[in-house]
Amino acid sequence: MAPTPAWVKKLEPSGPQGHELLAAERAKSNVPVEKLQELLFTKKVIDQKQKVLDVLKSEKVFDKSQNYFAGRTERFETALARAKRLRNLKLKHNWTLDEFRTASELISEPGPYGLHESMFLITLNEQGTPEQRDEFLVKANDYKIIGCYAQTELGHGSNVRGLETTATWDSQDKTFIIHSPHLTASKWWIGSLGRTANYAVVMAQLIVDGKSHGPHPFVVQIRDLKTHEPLENVHVGDIGPKFGYNTMDNGFLLFNKYKVPHISMLARFSRVNPDTNQYVRQGSPSLIYGTLTWVRSTIVMQAGSVLARGVTIATRYSAIRRQFQDRDAPASEVGETPVLNYTMVQIRLLPLLAATFALHFTGKSMMNLYSENQKKMNAKHENANSSRGAGPEETQSGSDILADLHATSCGLKALSSTIAAEGLEVCRRACGGHGYSSFSGIGPWYSDYLPTTTWEGDNYMLTQQVARYLLKSARAVIAGSAPSNDTTAILTSFRSRASIGCAFDILGSSSDLVAAFAWRASFLTFEALKHRDEQGKAWNDLLVDFYRLSKAHSQYMVVKNFYTALQSPETRGAVDQNTLAVLHSLFRLYALHTLEQEGSEFYASGACSKHQISLTRTTTVMALLAEIRPHAIRLVDAWGFDDWVLDSSLGRYDGKVYEDMFYRASELNPLNRITVDPYPDSDVLFRRVEGEGVRSKL
Amino acid sequence: MAPTPAWVKKLEPSGPQGHELLAAERAKSNVPVEKLQELLFTKKVIDQKQKVLDVLKSEKVFDKSQNYFAGRTERFETALARAKRLRNLKLKHNWTLDEFRTASELISEPGPYGLHESMFLITLNEQGTPEQRDEFLVKANDYKIIGCYAQTELGHGSNVRGLETTATWDSQDKTFIIHSPHLTASKWWIGSLGRTANYAVVMAQLIVDGKSHGPHPFVVQIRDLKTHEPLENVHVGDIGPKFGYNTMDNGFLLFNKYKVPHISMLARFSRVNPDTNQYVRQGSPSLIYGTLTWVRSTIVMQAGSVLARGVTIATRYSAIRRQFQDRDAPASEVGETPVLNYTMVQIRLLPLLAATFALHFTGKSMMNLYSENQKKMNAKHENANSSRGAGPEETQSGSDILADLHATSCGLKALSSTIAAEGLEVCRRACGGHGYSSFSGIGPWYSDYLPTTTWEGDNYMLTQQVARYLLKSARAVIAGSAPSNDTTAILTSFRSRASIGCAFDILGSSSDLVAAFAWRASFLTFEALKHRDEQGKAWNDLLVDFYRLSKAHSQYMVVKNFYTALQSPETRGAVDQNTLAVLHSLFRLYALHTLEQEGSEFYASGACSKHQISLTRTTTVMALLAEIRPHAIRLVDAWGFDDWVLDSSLGRYDGKVYEDMFYRASELNPLNRITVDPYPDSDVLFRRVEGEGVRSKL
Structure with missing residues (x-):
């Protein structure tokens, strides 16, 4: 490469320098960055993150400078080297699981051990018998075997019951025959499978004596432990390049009448008795649904910080990037205006800045609810049943809360990951032409995040589950048999006032603003119920309504959780009155901007008047943008992203774009x-x- | 690579095969695919495309099988080899410019000669004197020199007046000194510059005797014609990887007091007299604004087919991909339902299918208007002034139409490229998990298309130009001095009825539906005028309103053009009544779905009632989806994409997904x-x- 000539090295950007502009921005606001950061994450977590970050930065293998240039094979190669090193660092520094996860988050790229370290270990632990844990989990924990979780097939994603791979019990030699009867039975999209794993948990239709018992998990060796070549009658490989996630070897897997021993079927909840050749269920795997709820709650929680990366980059760059003069600027003002001063840029970025906090507080509240409920259920479970192996007996109340939490987490997972994914693209475009460069750091991050909108429940499919739950709750409210939770509370309140109507002061009162969101969600619930139960509309004809309904309910949850967090003693004790006022403006911006976007539904429900919506658009939202504008840089600073993590020219803390x-x-x-x-x-x-x-x- | 085992090669997909499913879809509809295709493109163009396609397919260098796997350097390498071959094929087959462009479109990837073959040649031709055309254009046409067009800088995109590169006239030795005074003066994003070009048209601030005359074009040699190494005091290279467009070598370029001779400044419209050292303007470069309008019109025209690729892929795959059973299906129905039967999939894909036709007819109408006006202007110009070199004198009427066409093309460029880009991403997600695979063919295509939303005028910036034009037109209407064109016509009509109000039968009458769009755009125009002229609101505080206004006016244009095309004898003579009815349903779906999305603006303007909007949502749009559903596959077939062009597993014509x-x-x-x-x-x-x-x- 021709060296950069000396005369080029002497050049500086023209006009006010980036670091001067960001310094001026930071001087304009009193928001206490550190305190706000501690409110978001706690001092302990921040310190832990810094400690781990220092280790990673000192390791050559984690150097990011070639990440954006490398091709697929090279990226995978580096990712594997990093995964290996990370495992060894964990041992060397005796990292806790939390610290290990922190390290993975800081590295910010999917790695080839990803599914081994999550679903493979979790499934062995949760669905294995003590004997199976001894056989497989011990080796897996030691990385003597590397596994993955093979559920999705080429022809089947969301519909697990439709899986085509079979596991047929052979009563003669007491084995299972794993088989792929069709091309569409090929496992597909399986993380860590393409090149890395030598074991897989394979979901297959269990067939005993000609009868199918539905999908069950089998632990299957697929590659030789020494040569790493595929075993006979196994065809396995990487599925090829993707829109993102190219550091991961998502794989395919086919079996040709492949025999595995009896111990392969994970038998905590059901098994084939090898003596009687009978299929036996034992206990219920309902705790696993708890896990799914937990996974979705973490997605909600992460959505805030996922989006915050893009918002940090775009906001900082918009304070540095100058373009044109304000048409109405006095003649004395010289030079171009930072684009962050333009309302057209503010209306794109600042509501997303507000959303980062809204999603963060919502995720935190979901995680807390989940943990509390889990504790309760575990306590009950231990009292009722101290033996291991049998399934947990759930308490009525614990399971009621879990049902509400489950439905809520479905809707919030869909809403929050959609907001984060689409918000990142808005941030990328708000950076103008340079947003298109990989050096912006937004595009590659967006591409890697996108699958979150599809996995752990496709965002469109999930909304049906939410709608089903809301309809069920509404029926229970009408029948007077509703359990007590937040959902039934808002439905009951709406029903008691539906004939009187409401008069929410959405612009003057924040609690009224939250109530307006509850009102609109309740209105849509009872409207959908009427269409289904009274008018007998086909389910398929209601899917679009259900999608809107789920979105409305989830938006209510976000607005409510953000508001509640701002009222909590924890928040009120953490920062001063001025900062609370800024956070409150963010809350109002998030809520009112959302309300205005969904104006016709709010209006149709009677939650607010046409005049209120019109005022929101023309006046209040614009005023909130102006209020928040001076604090924008400090607010993104509070997310505390290290430059090493952002890996972005545009988002540098020092403004040297x-x-x-x-x-x-x-x-x-x-x-x-x-x-x-x-x-x-x-x-x-x-x-x-x-x-x-x-x-x-x- | 381990060979695919024989037992795998024997496997087929389960259930009904893809080709059977698509055949069944095609049997369900009578839409005459060929005739519709001829209506879209004409028989001549279709035949020409096929002829060129046959040539490309037979050339090994255009083999696409490794495209999705190759890294950056490899992709650029292949793209350069293809560009060279394409040039030689043009010579060999004596292709017209049209045929050459067809070939480029079929290859569907940006190539390293891209800017040489467009902006470099165009600028030399349009802005050079006869002497300069002899000096540069002849060699450029022969590929003896390879050029690019270097305008954008690291610190300046849209604001051309703010460019930092200078060209200072040296009256001593009669040269220009090209210089980059700051790092931000570096040319950036310049297509074909990074590795390929040895010449550049450089836009630089002309300085004569200490006085700046604004940006002017200079033809500058930057690399040695033999060694291809950068010349002294020139620093040039590729700017690195991007979100897409990685077959193109977008480059940077810096100059250190670099001397170029007098002939370098393109002098058709202004020059420095080397004898007097005076800056002289001669004629006006207004034809160039015509070129810009033409370029934007082609973007509108292309937006339809750009989007149609994604819609073709997603619609075909949705007819093959089966998931779950309809909840209300009779027990006798077995097997899973193609997802295209779900209304939640239809509501995402079918309005986009409608948009492909809407954008196509709009683009076609823009191109026609442009050509007609250009002919008129050229005729006048030739009568008035037969000498070359002096600028054209525009006729008043031609320039009025051009002004309207210019503003309309700005708004439509922004709207259509946004619809296409965002629509492609909707198509990608509608393919579920497999949409994320590069083999879907949508992701890479989307990534390459994205810059269109930024270049030739950033889509957000452009809306200000539209708003400015609409405000000016409204002022003229009020003053009674408006020229006669479509924009002033709808504003005048609105103004005459504003106090009486309107009563459009949007659900019963298609012409009323178009009128409702005109009404809402006019309402927003006069509202914005009130805010600016009466209330004296700051320009910056109105940017969000201007954005909405531009969108509203452009949506009206699309709806109007689609409707007009369906009324035209050309269309009515091309296809049968049934097909016309299907096209009419597409028109209504596009218009009503858009209206519903923007419901609150239509309602606020009084263009329709709350009840009409509610009916649109719950009933009419759903009914239109059901009407169009059986014709979906044949309608995408009519776009006539060859499998070689789509390069998509999911979108194959034969369904072998x-x-x-x-x-x-x-x-x-x-x-x-x-x-x-x-x-x-x-x-x-x-x-x-x-x-x-x-x-x-x-």
């Missing part, structure tokens, strides 16, 4: 190592490739 | 050539790399 863009292009970019022959009538493609000489391709 | 996914993963994927060492305590990363043996990395 252009220097960093230029450095990466001029010094790091490997394409600049080749010199082409530009003429079409030449049969040489490259005149010179650094370290190679001339190369011909034509 | 799973076979193709599997083939690409199992047979083509280079990652499967490596065998890893999976254990963290081993210091070997790869056990075996095909053709290499063991490789260690740790």
Whole structure:
């Protein structure tokens, strides 16, 4: 690569420098960045993060400078090396699981051990018998075997009952025959399977004596432990490049009448008795649904910080990027205006900034609810049944809360991951042309995040579950048999006032604003109930309504949780009155901007008047943007992303945007190592490739 | 790579096969695919496309099978080889410019000659004097020099006046000194510059005798014509990887007091007299604004087919992908339902299918208007002024139409490219998990298309130009001095009825539906005018309103053009009554779905009642989805994409979705050539790399 000439190295960006502009922004606001950060994460977590970060930064294998340039194979190669090193660092520093997870988050790329360290270990632990845990889990914990979780197939995603892979009990030799009867039975999308795993938990239809018992998990060895070559009658490989997630080896897997021993079927909740050849259920795997709820709650929790990365980058860059003068600016004002001063940029970024806090507090509240309920259920369970192996008996109340939590987490998972994914793309575009460069750091992050909108329940499919739950709750409210929870409370309140109507002061009172969201969700619930139960509309004809309903209910949950968090002693004790006022403006911006976007539903439900919605749009939202604008940089600073984590030219804490863009292009970019022959009538493609000489391709 | 075992090769997808499902879909509808295709493109264009396609398919260099796997350098390498070959094929087959463009479109990837073949040649031709055309254009046409167009800088995109690169006239030696005074002056994002070009048209601030005359174009040699190394005091290179467009070498370029001769400044419209050292303007470059309008019109035109690729892929795959049973299906119905039967999938795909036609007819109408006006202006120009070199004198009426066309093209460019880009992402997600695979063909296409929302005018910035034009037109209407065009016509009509109000039968009458869009756009125009002129609101405080206004006016234009096209004799003569009815349903779906999405604005303007909007949502749109559903496959077939062009497993004409996914993963994927060492305590990363043996990395 031609060295950067000396005369180029002397150049600086024109006008006020990025670091001056960001310093001026930080001087404009009194928001206490550290205190706010501690409110979000706690001092303990922040310190732990810093400690782990220092370790990672000192390790050469985690150097990010070639990440954006590397091709698929190279990226996978590096990711595998990093995964190995991370495992060894965990041992070396005796990291807790929390610290290990922190490290993975800081590295911010999916790795080839990903599914081994999550679903493989969890499934062995939760669904294995003590004997199976001894056989498989001990080795897996020691990385003597590396596993994955093979459920999705080429022809079947969400509908687990439709899986085609079979596991047929052979009563002669007491084995299971794992088989892929069709091409569509091929396991597909399985993380860590493509190149890395030598074991898989395979979900297959259990067939005993000609009768199918539905999908069950089997622990299956797929590659030789020494040569790592696929075993006979196993066809396995990587499924190829994706829109993102290319550091992960998502794989395919087919079996040809492949025999596995009796111990392979994970038998905590059901088994085949090898003596009688009978299928036996034992206990219920309902705790597993708890796990699913937990996973979805973490997605809600993470959505805030996922989005905050994009908002941090775009907000900082918008304070530095200057374009045109304000048309109405006095003639004395010289120079161009930072684009963050334009309302068209503010209306795109600041509601997303508000959303980062809204999602964070909502996720936190979900996690708390989940933990509390889990504690209660475990206590009951231990009292009622101290033996291991049998399934837990749930208490009525614990399971009621779990049902509410389950439905809520479905809706919130869909809403929050959609907000985060689409918000990241809004942030990327708000950076103008430079947002399209990989050095913005937003595009690659967005691409890697996108699958979250599909997995752990497709965001569209999930809304049906929410609607089903809301309809059920509404029926119970009408019948007077409703359990007591937040959902039934808002439905009951709506029903008692439906004929009188409401008069919420959405612009003057924040609690009225929350109530308006509850009102609209309740209105849509009873409307959908009427369509289904009274008018007998087909389920399929209601899917679009159900989608809106789920969104409405989830938006209510976010607004309510944000509001509740701001009222809590924890928050009120953590920051001063001015900062509370800024947070309160963020809450109002999030709620009112959402309300305005969904204006026609709020209006149709009677939750507010046409005039209120019109005022919201033309006046209140614009006023809130102006209130929040001076604090924007400090508010994103409070998310505390280290530059190493963001890996973004545009989002640098010190504002050296252009220097960093230029450095990466001029010094790091490997394409600049080749010199082409530009003429079409030449049969040489490259005149010179650094370290190679001339190369011909034509 | 391990060969696919024989037992795998025998496998087929389960259940009804893809080709059977698509055949059944095609049998359900009578839409005449060929005739519809001819209506869209004409028989001549279709035949020409086929002829060119046959040539491309027979050339090995255009083989696409490794496109999705290749890394950045490899992709650029292939793209350059293709660009060279394409140039030679043009010569060999004596292709017209139209045929050459068709070939580029069929290849569907940006290539390293891209800017040479467009902006470089166009600028030399339009802004050069005869002498300069002799000096530069002849060689450029022969590919003896390869050029690009260097305008955008690291610190300046949309605001051309703010460019920092200078060209200072040196009256001593009669040269221009091209200089980059700051790092932010670096040219950036310049297509074909990074590795390929040896010349550039550089936009620089012309300085004569200490006085700046604004940006002017200079033809500058930047690399040696033999060695292709950068010349002294020139620093040039590729800017690095991007979200897409990675087959193109977008570049950076800096100058250190670099001298170029007098002939370098393109002098058709202004020059420095070397004898007097005076800056001289001659004629007006207004034809160039015509070019900009033309470029934006082609973007509108292309938006339909850009989106149609995604819609074709997602619709075909949704007819093959089956998931769950309809909850209300009779027990006798077995098997899973193609997801295209679910209303939640229909509501995402079918309005986009409608949009493809809406955008196509709108673009076609824009192009026609543009050509007609250009003809008129050229005729006048030739009568008035037959000498070349002086600028064209515009006729009053031609320039009025051009002003309207210019504003309309700004708004439509923004709206149509946003619809296409966001629509593609909707299509990708509608494919579920497999949409995330590169083999879907949507993701890579979407990534390459995204810059269209930013270039030729950022979609947000453009809306200000539209609003400014609409406000100006409204003022003229009030003053009674309005020129006669469609914009002033709808504003005048609104104004005459504003106090009486309107009563549009949006559900019963299609012309009323169009009128409702005109009404709402006019309402928003006069509302914005009141805010600006009467209430004196700051321009910056109105940007969000302007954005909405531009969108509203452009949506009206699309709806109007779609409706007009369906009324035209050309359309009515091309297809039968049944097909016209289907097209009419598409029109109504597009218009009513848009109206419902923007419900609160239509309601606020009084263009329709709350009840009408509610009926639209709950009943009419759902009924239109059901009407169009049986014709969906034939309607996408009418777009006539060859499988070679789509390069998509999911969108194959023959429905062999799973076979193709599997083939690409199992047979083509280079990652499967490596065998890893999976254990963290081993210091070997790869056990075996095909053709290499063991490789260690740790």
